Amino acid sequence: MKKHIIIVACLAAALSAGLVAFLLRVNFMPPEAAAQAGPVDRLFDLLLVVAAVVFALCLVGLVYSAVVFRRRRGDAADGPPWHGHVPIEVAWTIVPLVIVLFFSVYGAVVLKDITRPSGPIPELEVRVTASQWSWRFEYPEYQVASSELRLPVNRPVLLRLHATDVIHSFWVPEFRSKQDAVPGMDTILRITPNRTGEYKVECAEMCGIAHAYMLAPVRVVEPSAFEQWAREQKR
Amino acid sequence: MAIPQDRHVEDRPAINRLGLWLFILSDGFLFVVLLTTRFYMQGVQRPAEVNQPLGLAISIVLLLSSLFAYRGETAAAYGDVKRFRRNILVTIGLGALFLAGVVIEWAEGFHFFPPQSTAYGTVFFTLTGFHAFHVVTGLLALVIILLPGQQKRLQSGNHWGVEAMVKYWHFVDVAWVFIFPTLYLVS
Amino acid sequence: MSIVSLGIVRGLMSGALGAGLATGLTMLARSALGAPAWDAGQVTTIAVFVGVFFYLGGLGAFNYWLRWIAGRPDPEHASPPRPHWARYFSFDTNHKTIGVQYMVTSLLVIIIAGILQLIDRLETAQPGMQFLSTNTYNTLMSVHGISMLAAVLIGIAGMMNYVLPLMVGAKDMAFPRLNALSYWIVPPAVILLLVSLPTGGFDTGWTGYPPLSVKAPLGMQFMILAFYIVGWSSILGGVNFLTTIFKMRAPGMSLFRMPIFVWAVVATSVLQIIFTQFVGIAFLMVLLQRLLGLTYFDPNTGKVLLFQHLFWFYSHPAVYIFVLPGLGVISEVLPVFSRKPLFGYKAVAISSLGIAGGGALVWGHHMFAAGVESWLVVPFMFTTSLVAVPTGVKIFSWLATMWMGKIWLQTPMLFAISAIAVFLIGGITGVPQGIVPVDLYLTDTYWIVGHFHATLFGGFVFPAMAAIYFWFPKVTGRLMGERLGKLHWGLMTAGFLTTYMPMFWLGLNGMRRRVADYDPAMGLGPGNVVVTVGGFLIALSMLLFFINLTVSLRRGAPAPANPWGAHTLEWQVSSPPPEENFAAPPKVVGPPYGYGAPTAVHAVLSPEDDAGRKQG
């Protein structure tokens, strides 16, 4: 019995180590391009690590039992009549409870972090209008409108979303968070782009025939370039 | 070998009763959904044109009908077929009166808060509509237990049918007890 | 015997007649009121309701009730034992017939829904549109989703119907006629789901969010009607199961002597009778808005998010409706094939109720990005996380059940083991989704698609396979082919991993769900090819399964009453069981999983039953 437990523990440790190394080494998500992406990714990494450990433990236990304790030919005996063991059962209730509560609290902290208005720089407000199947961006501050989303780097942005027909969802994978645009109400999303480059807004809520193609370019540029673009648009 | 049916210890009345209660529970949630919807869509707003006196009147009618249904059931339990018939007939009459009241309100409602263009109209017609549908099925149930075929069963002391239909009728009434204040009183 | 004497044939003919009549009358009434005679929505809706009613009448579903109304005798088990194939096509009230009917229907729907998505997978294997239009893609995808879920509801009803009365030692369900009715309203629903394809389909996904679903083509309406009907089947089934469990258990079967599967049915049925109303009404509201112009979800006068609240208030608990019976099957299979008692019986029993209760309070986690108030979001994160705990109790108890056992690797056990591993993948990937900031990235990507296929395969598909291999000898009196069964298992497990593991990778790389096409620049092509290949592997394994099923049905070795040496009651009667299960109520004298103690007994049969069993 002790022998089996030790072997399982070693195998599980090895498998978790392998899984964790794999999960953290490989870059699954597109590169971060907003200040809000960092905390989310770190939270997700930790979730992956814990998930890998839990998964490894259970899988090793499962496969090990199936292989090592399999019934041999000619052995018709039953296993030991164990009906349960209260301390163990309490333990495997409490430990997951603690883990998930920890993640909920951590999640709440990160959520607060990425949704609050950040820093002393005034936010750039952009009104985003989603319709089947196009995006439109208005900049009240500059009184311009555009079909591409151009943003100055490192300035907090407040996106005010609304939809004219059905539900759509605003998503730039590099910025991480999504937010639905719902007809009849305004929703908001805060991001602070921190890497210049070209990205795409993708509609992430099923909205009909051309849902797959409801895209718009996003350009994060230097503030001066942004000011110049805004002036040109006005003309 | 023929197996005697009664070898299984089966308490039929208890089984039937539990089944009925579970069904009513489930059906009750239908009204829970609709009542919640009313507050979610409209808060406690209510247009001034809602006909409160008429609402109150038909509520009383429906409650009275429940009283007669109860008397009918008791009579059935004692095997008093004549009294049973009289009471259930009154119940059906009051139920029909209630429906007539709803029809008048619908006519008024279409005028003041049409369901196609006001949120209150939408919740009003949905709630009263679903309830009226229940009243209609309840009336059908009550008519069924008055049919001649049923009397034999009553005389032989089996009044489960009456009990079930009357319970259902009470349920329809209780549902209205919640609907009336939500539609006519709150604001 | 003429074909017209089959209930189903008469039902369908009568249904068609009723629908035709209703169409004519509605059109007449409309023109009498001065409206144009034809309005596709209103006319077909009325035709559907009337048609279903007529169909049931033709089937003979109302005969008993009519007899009751007329005051004539109405025995509960009036169906004469007709032990040949025709009873499966008639209004038969025996729970064993009904169980088989449900299960076969479920498998048929799974084939149809699976093939629809395989077509879609051929399209999405490559970026760019190859041979479908985006609209067709969306429709096939949506019909795939809703039909699969309907198939799951039908499938669990099948397992529960066949096994439950046997397990509790009853001769049938509490309300056999209602039970038959619950089954027989399902075929029209399946037909309606298929009708939605040629009537324009619907491109909303299975969730059917308005306002999109209000604008969707006529197909949407058939989907709504179909789901509404399946919902009623589900509610009536739940009432029946609960009554059976609480009023018809054999003497001596206290609550904590019930097999775990019975506990799972309790939890499932409670969820069914309470929550199904919510989705029913939500869909009816969409229907009413479409047909009569009511304004529930109108952005100006209504509330768009109302639908999502109602829908998920059902549909989250529904995911536990889908899996709890399956998890119950795992709990049945494991002790038998590990030759050990179920570890922590009480905790496992109660965890089903815990999952059901907790699952009622988490619906908001599908709406994290939908624009609900932020003070609502965090509580939902906590409740969602908490559901992981009772589920974990189940998983750990299963592992402990296998630990140090004598594991007999027959096909049912192999499927149970796969089910645990696969469900674990699904659960473990569900937890990150429950954490709001992370879900805001994951939501509406293929990560979610991977998550729910893993939970559904682990909680329904694999357990259903385990159940079929496990109870097939009981149902048919023949053993199922072991060699082909193991091949089926291996291929299906491999197919599962090939299909769904890449989905997590795709999702993290930014692949949205419900897209017919994706940007070639994102490098998602290879991953999608793997997914498609995997889908066909699963289909191949299913083909093996059907071959195995049909061959074993004809030529399988005769099965003894208790081929697996199990203790629960259904194995104590002959295979297949007698028409009324038990000649007299058995006496339950001990716990259901007394393996390991040579003298442990769960139940004692009456002398007549015992004699019958020795012959059988």
Ligand code: HEA
């Ligand atoms: C059918 C079954 C099923 C099951 C059982 C589950 C189980 C769970 N689901 Fe899933 N879910 C779906 C089916 C299911 N789901 C479907 C169909 C959708 C998509 C709907 C749609 O939009 O189309 C969905 C979507 C979905 C979402 C919304 C995603 C989105 O659209 O943004 C979320 C978010 O929280 C979620 C979470 C969970 C969680 C936390 C569980 C938990 O119950 C899982 C618990 C299990 C475990 C965690 C594993 C075992 C536990 C242990 C071994 C203990 C130790 C573990 C830890 C400490 C972590 N699910």
Ligand code: HEA
């Ligand atoms: C139990 C439920 C279930 C099951 C089993 C499946 C099975 C499969 N699903 Fe399913 N899927 C859903 C439930 C399910 N799905 C749901 C709810 C959605 C969400 C829809 C939405 O977003 O609205 C979805 C969505 C969904 C998507 C996302 C679509 C999108 O977002 O664009 C994809 C993508 O690949 C997919 C793929 C598959 C594949 C390849 C299978 C394969 O396993 C299928 C394998 C094939 C078969 C099982 C049948 C084949 C059998 C034969 C060929 C045998 C023939 C034999 C005879 C005729 C005798 N599914």
Ligand code: CUA
């Ligand atoms: Cu807009 Cu999808």
Ligand SMILES: [Cu+2]
């Ligand atoms: Cu959920």
